[in-house]
Every structure is written in structure tokens, then in C-alpha cells.
Amino acid sequence: MLRGLTTVAYQSSDLEAAKKWYTEVLGIEPYFTRTEYVEFRIGDYEHEFGILDSKYLPDLSAEHGGGDHASAAPGGAIVYWHVDDARAAYDRLIELGATPHQPPRDFGENFVGAAVIDPFGNVLGIMRNPHYLEVLEKRG
8 A cells, every 4th residue: 555755845934045055955946936835855766755735725625614724833743864973963953943853863773863943833743764675785
């Protein structure tokens, strides 16, 4: 059923500021830009990382009978992105304006993870993940 990460979509009430911040964090411009949405392709597998202008969320949820799904507090699942050095990545994100959510910690067996809240209220997880590196090596 679940075959792998395709797109992670964050939200922001200031899409232009989020676009600028993530362009700085990722070191690339988005490959896809619309009035309500921008998307980057990142990493070894070119995963899609999108940002939706949160003012469009009430319209989307209304189509399905729901209310406004935007929330001021971070919640839900944390998506972790592989990084080579979780502690250094965490420090850089904090320097760029993110706030701590989960400080870097060793999960054991060389898995080191952390999470921050980006300036737009989204939880961004980072992890040095040996399994990711093993899969990448097999792709060769």
C-alpha cells in the first residue's frame, strides 16, 4: 500500500516568506510555482516538498464538508528528512529562524534525529538515518 515518500506539503500564511526561507534552507529555487503553492524537488530521490498558502485551506476542506484545518500549534506526524549531520543541520535551521521542537537525540545504532518548527508553524524533522544510506548505496 504505502510505497515511499512522494510529496510533503507544509502550509504558511505568508507563502512568499516561506518560499524565500526554504530557498535559503535548501539552496535551490522551487521548480513549480503558483499563486497558492510552491514546490521544490530535493534530495537524492528528488522528493517533492511543497508549501501551500494556508488561506486556501478553508476552500479545500469545505469541498469535503470540513472546517478550517489550519492550526496555530504544530501537530500530527513528523516527517524526517535524511541529513548527513543532524546536529549541524539542527543548528543551521535554528540560525535561520526555526524554533526548537525536539533537540537532537541519539535513537541508537547511529540514528540521530531532531525537529524544529519552521517560521510558518510546520514541524520539520531531520535525521541521520543509516538505513537511508544503505538503500542509497544499493542503488549505486
